[in-house]
Amino acid sequence: MLKTHPVFPGERQGVILSTRRIGYSKTPREGSTIRYNRRQEELRQNVLAWAVLGLLLAILAAVIHLLYHQEFADADIPNDCFAVAAATGETAVPKLVCLTFDDGPSPNTQPILEILAQEKVPATFFVCAQDINREYLPLVRTIAQQGHQVAMHSATHRYAKIYQSPDAFWQDIKTLRQALEPYISLDTLTWLRFPGGSTNTVSHKYGGSSIMKELKAQTEEKGWHWIDWNVCGEDATAAHPDADGILRNIQEDARDLSTCVVLLHDTKATGQTVQALPQIIGWFREEGYTFCTVEQLAELQTTGE
Numbered sequence: 001m002l003k004t005h006p007v008f009p010g011e012r013q014g015v016i017l018s019t020r021r022i023g024y025s026k027t028p029r030e031g032s033t034i035r036y037n038r039r040q041e042e043l044r045q046n047v048l049a050w051a052v053l054g055l056l057l058a059i060l061a062a063v064i065h066l067l068y069h070q071e072f073a074d075a076d077i078p079n080d081c082f083a084v085a086a087a088t089g090e091t092a093v094p095k096l097v098c099l100t101f102d103d104g105p106s107p108n109t110q111p112i113l114e115i116l117a118q119e120k121v122p123a124t125f126f127v128c129a130q131d132i133n134r135e136y137l138p139l140v141r142t143i144a145q146q147g148h149q150v151a152m153h154s155a156t157h158r159y160a161k162i163y164q165s166p167d168a169f170w171q172d173i174k175t176l177r178q179a180l181e182p183y184i185s186l187d188t189l190t191w192l193r194f195p196g197g198s199t200n201t202v203s204h205k206y207g208g209s210s211i212m213k214e215l216k217a218q219t220e221e222k223g224w225h226w227i228d229w230n231v232c233g234e235d236a237t238a239a240h241p242d243a244d245g246i247l248r249n250i251q252e253d254a255r256d257l258s259t260c261v262v263l264l265h266d267t268k269a270t271g272q273t274v275q276a277l278p279q280i281i282g283w284f285r286e287e288g289y290t291f292c293t294v295e296q297l298a299e300l301q302t303t304g305e
């Protein structure tokens with residue numbers, strides 16, 4: 001539906017252009033010129049008809065694609081992967097990597113926990129408490145018990161709602177904490193990842209251009225911390241990379257970084273992330289990285305400087 005809007009003006013423009021061209025052609029003095037002009041005109045109309053048909057088909061395909069991938073639409077915006085961390089820093093030696101999983105828990109969280117346990121690797125989970133994942137919330141307790149870090153992401157993950165105002169954002173976080181309270185000590189929840197990242201621009205249209213700046217300052221005022229990422233698996237994008245694709249995305253981003261904060265997702269739609277995880281861990285190991293949680297990374301960076 002959205003995509004039809006820009007197409008129709010273009011269509012009209014095409015007709016106007018072609019009429020103008022006819023208008024510009026000289027007054028025909030001979031019959032052959034008239035026939036030639038008519039053939040030209042028919043040809044133009046045919047081309048135009050096919051172009052319009054092609055456009056309509058493309059719109060139809062786009063609409064079907066959008067509907068099919070709607071569950072990704074609000075998961076993470078395209079500029080997620082370009083929101084490079086301001087807070088990650090790259091000064092720590094030796095090489096450190098934080099695997100982070102956003103938007104869960106979900107049916108894919110348990111298999112992820114099993115791989116992490118097998119590989120003896122800690123990770124950080126930035127969790128949500130939406131209606132669709134409510135039944136998996138008890139997994140938050142398991143995540144913490146297995147030595148991983150549970151951190152805040154959002155209750156609803158709806159940009160239009162949470163980025164309406166700072167009040168709306170903190171109300172959402174309050175809802176999230178209330179939903180998590182039965183499973184984890186709230187005192188341990190001091191880390192936050194903003195949906196879309198701290199440099200997202202989608203929030204500007206709802207809460208103005210300074211909303212992220214305000215939210216970051218308010219997070220710090222609460223004595224909490226926020227973190228983005230500097231390596232992205234792109235596993236929740238509409239491109240749907242397979243396990244090999246996710247690994248390649250990570251390898252490309254991680255090149256030359258001594259500290260990696262890797263963005264992955266444990267939603268029900270990211271089964272390929274589970275498939276990719278053993279290879280991802282294996283690759284970071286081969287490259288000489290040590291795994292840690294976000295909290296541990298911050299501690300190491302503070303003590304290491």
Ligand SMILES: [Zn+2]
Pocket residue numbers: 075076102103153157195196
């Ligand atoms: Zn997210």
